[in-house]
Amino acid sequence: MTLGLEHFLILSSVLFAIGLYGALSKRSAVIILMSIEIMLGAVSIAMVAFSRYIVPAMLTGQVFTIFIIVVAAAEATVGLAIIIAIYRRRETIDITKIDLMKW
Amino acid sequence: MGLEIAFWILAVVAITAALAVVSLRNIFRAALCLILCFLSIAGIFVVLSADFLAAVQVLINVGAIAILIILAIMLTREVERGSLPNKLQFPVIASTVLFLCIAVFAVIRTPWQVSDLPPVEPTTAELANKLFGEGGFILPVEISAVLLLATIIGAIVLMREK
């Protein structure tokens, strides 16, 4: 059985689903951030796979992946900054306890 | 043949690591597993003959983002039993499985128009052309630069002690 586009797309879906589960069902903000990173990674796999199998000469998917990595980095930076800022005020990173809009 | 073995190993490692990230109680170990997951994704990129992307993935995700996450973990408390599920755990599992089924179904049933051309190798020069060359993505590159600048300023503003 040779490797096809489906393999990569299914792997991507599984990783995305795991990330989705983590992002929705966890209390810790850091774990949620990590789950989002997994989801972004899954999307990157899908992008690169599309690029490799559908338009191998154009690399458009890889360019998209580069932007995804850029956005992931930005998201992680700001997200962590927010988490630490909240932790400094509230002494917790449990998002179920961070439910006030203003304090 | 070699590529297939590599794919299966990397896929199993990536999925196991990702599952560990969302199921381990110890946040520090979860972060280590996230690093493993990122490394496997970089391996998948190599399998997809995107070697430049693989290196960038290691450099940015493993070398920077994961380490930032670990540093952030160190700055908070309750590391060893920090990762607890919230009340929505079982609904989320159900909906996630549903989503997965739909996605897999869609992937399998879609007739992909796969090209038979060999992949471009090496990708570095080609990517550069795509990003900066004629008719390329120069505008998104500029926008992402602005995004990064905004990120830097935002992070500094958030973390500055008043």
Add this chain to the structure above:
Amino acid sequence: MFKHYGNGIVKGMALTLKHLFRQPITTQYPEERLTVSRRIRGNVLAWSQDNCIGCYTCARNCPHGCIEIETSEKGEKGLIPAPCTQDCPSHVDAARYIRCLAQGKPDEALAVIREKIPFPSVCGYICAHPCESSCNRGLIDEPIAIRMLKRFAVDNNTGIWKQRSKTAPASGKQVAIIGAGPAGLTAAYYLAKLCGHAVTVFEALPQPGGMMRFGIPEYRLPDKILSDNISEIENAGVKIKTDTRIDRPESLLEEGFSAVFIAIGAHQAIELGIEGEDNPKILGSIDFLREVKLGKKVGLGNRVAVIGGGNSAMDSARTALRLGVKEVTIIYRRTRAEMPASPEEIEDSLDEGIKILFLAAPTRVTSHNNELKLECVRMKLGKEDASGRRRPEPIEGSEFVVELDNIISAISQRPRLPDPFGLATGRGNTIQVDPDTLATAKEGIFAGGDAVLGPATVILAIAAGRQAAISIDKYLGGSGIIDETLALPEEIIDREGGPREGWRPETSAIPHQQRLNSFNGVELGWDKDSALSETERCLRCDLVYGVEKYQLNGGACIYCGLCVEACPFDALFMGYSYERATYRLSEQILSKEELLTPDRRKPSGYARPEVEKTLPKQTLLIDRDL
């Protein structure tokens, strides 16, 4: 920034590069010194039940607390002479009177002291305490303050010993003693009281006491204390004739005395032996102290130098200070470590503002209009001489001049022997006697004390007096037994627990500003609490306990050997199974034991499990929370 750091970096790099090409100064370790590094390994400590007295010294010195001793409460083996008793020239049973003090009976303690010496108060104040030098406690921290305890005993005198003392019947024989110093009066006391002879003491000076009165300043030994002791001696039937100088001992024999004891002491200061010494402004320390004691006016200028490093130099300097001298300097040719004066005297002198000029020796004195110029030379220490002190040698060209008003020479003293004595003399003008009997070559004439020994201590003089009393009594046909029993026999000798840990209690002294205006006693005695707590430090080396169990907790023992080194009685030593491996420094330093038994199979945290069980927990658990 660049100027600051860049320059530093560039210069530093250049410097290290320069050093790289220098010849290394590493040298070969000398071959003859290559046997080093003792390692002790094994599991058995040899313990000698005969030597062990159960003093707990080893248990206290063990860093891991792995020695357990069980002593039998009652089955003591008896008493042996303690080191302090053995090393006292008069063999005063210090261990026993400390025990009496510990039981709260100072009068009993005084009785114990009185059994051996007739001057307990004098010894309590100024004894040179050889007992403390030999005290086993000094091996652990600090010797027992035996002299202070003695002083506490005599300060709390109730006179109970007097009721138990008895006087021997008169023997009808007459003994003459020349010199009312410690030796002479001791001999007189025992000859009169315990042998029944009629004793007459002839003293050239107006008051009895000899060096105790005229050589030791008032602030160290108050006159009243001495006079009390001497009046006890007079009460025992001794006649003291003051202001009587004897020129020929034979004349006393012709007058009807059966025996003569010469104890004239050493009252002549030794000359400095330098040019210009015959100046009237240069005084001998002993003459100076005597003049002061006799109440004569000694005209001293504002700047006085005392030459010498013994106790009499300290006494002279401190006396001069009390006479109103502004600036007193002690000049000594060696360093402080070699000074023969007792350390506390040196400390007190410095405290009172006396300067000490070490490593300097006078070479010449010149006099210029009312001012002395003392030329000195700097010294350095050379090889050790026969006395174990390093011999000072002058440094050429390092002469310097000190301007002074007076000089007190306190180098040493010798006996002042009038020629008609006609006795054989030895080194330092001392009288030569038979060391066992103190008899001189002339029939019926004995000699002792400083006159025989040269300048020495009071306790040695007392010992000489006792020796003279014994041999004179034997010469006169007596038994020669001068021991008496004044203290009650001890009933139960018991030790309650081990000795107390810790140091001596503080000795208090009168404040500085009160010291220099008068000759009041400087050192103050102890109160009851201090004395009691000091007695608790005593190891009781004279008690021999039956040690029933001596157990070494093998799991905790690290075989450091500290207990063996600490034992004062040689009861512990390395057993046969101790391996003393020596390594030569030239070899690669690899631990043989670690190579033989690498224990890598079971990682065990911070320590091996068996050690964990036996050690106290707090030494193991480190606070590891972030």
Add this chain to the structure above:
Amino acid sequence: MPELIPQEALWPGNFWLHLLVFTVIIITFILLTVMFFIWFERRLLGRIQVRLGPNRAGPFGLLQPLADVIKVLTKEDIVPARGDKPVFWLAPIVAFVPVLMMFAVIPFQDGALLVDLNIGILYIVAVSSMASIGIFMAGWSSNNKYSLIGAMRDVAQLVSYEIPLALSILGVVLIAGSLSLTEIVEAQTVPFILLQPLGFLIFFIGSLAEMNRTPFDLVEADSEIVAGYNIEYSGMKWATFFLMEYAEALTISAIITTLFLGGWRGPLLPPFLWFIIKVVTVFSVIVWVRATIPRLRIDQVMAFTWKFLLPLALINLLITSLQVVFWPEAPVWLIVFAGLFIMIALILIWSKFFKLGGDRIDV
């Protein structure tokens, strides 16, 4: 070195044999060189401090590292009772493997390397950033505040110094026009240290920080945090960290040689000998710096990279790219002199604005 390898093993003829032979060669080379480096550093430091250094075991003390190895191997292996045990066990491996992996792309001579990746230098930067994970694992799992502080310092330092490091590499890449190390070496008709003096300086300083050597060895500052991240390690695991540090020094010396000193190129001697000579020279300079400059404070270290190295690296990149784009055929002597002049001028001007450790900074 080609004569050691059968002809059919060379890339891409026989992939697996080539891989096997070169992996064995690289590991042997690293282990031997690390042992040599340990001896060499101690001897050199000794000489700089006007003493002999190890001189007992073997001729000139050459067997001293061997004696140390035997000692370390026979030590008891201690694991902290309340530490994170699996992480504790994994940490030395995770720290050591990336350093080994870096060597895969370093050319000993033309064609004599494990894989000639076309993204070679990017690969090195990426892999080297992974080494800090091992150190962080060690620091965390030891459950000891000193090791954690050491690890935090290491990570902060690594993340910060990676940026000027990568930027100064970009200057070289711009001139060479390739990311492949072999092509970079082949592009060096003139060693890039002459064309990129400022880039070389930044790279050298940055790599000193990257491998935690004096004056940037805050990670293991004995006077402050006892021994840093490896305080709880003993025996072979500790030795692995030690090996990692020296292997990193070796790798970075090799990278500096490749990027700036012309790699294997040189007259007369065989190419791999040139390579080794250059590597040892670079390492000697590192030891020389260690013997001279005292350790910085952590806030000084961070201020130095963000306020000093990073702007200079950016300016250097800008100038280099302007030159490459607008005047690619500029004469070499002009570039050399202009480069030197720009370097000195920039450093002098920047040091006017920049104060090292003037104010106290909490890090």
